[in-house]
Amino acid sequence: MRKFVKFSIAAVVLPLLISGCSKEEKVAAPEAVRPVKTLVVSSPETANVRVFPGVIDANQKVDLSFRVAGKLKTLPVREGDRVEKGQVIATLAPTDFEIVQRDRQARYQEAKANFERAAQLLPQGHISKADYDRLESTYKSADAALAEARQDLAYTTLKAPFSGRIALRMVQNFEEVQAKQAIIELQDTSALEVKVDIPESDVRRMRENGERPSLRAIFGPGEDQKFALKVKEYATVADAKTQTFRVTLAMETPTTFTVLPGMTTSVEMRMRRGSMSGDARFKLPLSAVRGDIKLSPQVWVVNPDDMTVASQTIEVGSMSGTSIDVVGGLNEGDRVVVAGVAFLDEGQKVRLLPDVEQADPDLTN
Structure with a gap:
């Protein structure tokens, strides 16, 4: 009976041990990677070639505005129009400014006449020096006020500060506009700029070791759609989010096809290395x-x-x-x-x- 019990325990335990061993054999050691x-x-x-996305910008651009408030009288230009330096862009109704000028003109003439009489009476002792100084001050103030009125009247005419193209018109004719309110965006597209964000490592390579990369703006596969670029200016502070530096490149305006500010291009930077x-x-x-x-x-x-x-x-x-x-x-x-x-x-x-x-x-x- 005792032998039968030992045999039964062995018969139960042995398969379990064998099963445990087989499971351990199936677990393979992970391969080192x-x-x-x-x-x-x-x-x-x-x-030695890098390609970056770039954005076209005007060589010069400005938002034009009146220096005085008033109602628009004429606004002859339209978006896309070409204008020359000194050309009239817009005018304000001048009536109110003309009235102010005539009023100050009268005040000026009166103050001038009083001052000139005082200048004749002072040497004869018929007027005190204090009265003379007061009349002189009034005359000079009237002269300054008249000059201001004339200048305000001149400000009712807005002229192009340089030759360019009307990029955007923000108002319509006959609107009331405020002083320094932008009404026209004028762009000089006789030459163009390309704005591109370049990583730190490439900016370093552009400035160190005299490598002087070749830069081109590429608009298409043809050679007539590739234009040489020159470095115009670059930021010395990296963008907080992208950690790239803004570089401004100068480019001649294409004559075979239209390129306008706001359009995109590919900027190819080819390093010239001879090592x-x-x-x-x-x-x-x-x-x-x-x-x-x-x-x-x-x-x-x-x-x-x-x-x-x-x-x-x-x-x-x-x-x-x-x-x-x-x-x-x-x-x-x-x-x-x-x-x-x-x-x-x-x-x-x-x-x-x-x-x-x-x-x-x-x-x-």
Whole structure:
């Protein structure tokens, strides 16, 4: 009976142990996946080109307004009209201003006559010096008031301060307008500006090392739709949200097609670099290159299908700073590990970190 009990317990416990062992065997250790910093290799022509969205703006623009309040009498211009410098844009009804001018003209003449008589009587002692000074002050005040009335009357005529085009008309004729109320937006489109927001790294490259990038505004595929740009001015404070810098570029106005302020364009920035040797195809940071057992230069290339790395022997050229020219062994579009190469193994799974700046390996370190 005792043997039967032992046999029964063993018969129950043994399958449980076997089952537990089999479950442990099914749980495989997770495969280590190493995060890596990479760079997609590009040809020098591609790597040194940036394209940014830009907005066209007028070379000069202003909101025109009267310096006095009144009722519009004439508003002969329409949106899109071309105007010349000094051309009348609008006028106010002058009646009220003419009345004020005539009143002050009369006051001025009276004050002038009184002052001139006082000037004749003062040497003879027929008028006190205090009365003379009072009459002189009244005369000068009347003269200033008359000049102000004349100026206000002149302000009822609004003229173009420069030649340009009427971009926007904010009011209709015969409306009552206030002083300094904008009624017309005038733009000088004889030359244009392109506003573009550029990241910090590219602004640095524009200003340092004498690289002097070539800049073009591109409106279409044809060469007649590509225009050279020159840097006019740039902000030295980054935008708080985008951390980019506003750069203003000057461009000649196209004559073959219409380009107006507010339109968009693509700004191509091509860096002029001569540091690569004649046979070099790519440039990599030195941190990406390692030596195999025979000290042959190699890099880790990421397979995008299964996210594993494989060693690739390369031919190298000259070194410059923290980068090296690659003569052969890589193709454009290959993704190369650029940091931590000593900790990788053949066929190891990897996870990509955010891409680094790819146009200039010197900036990746």
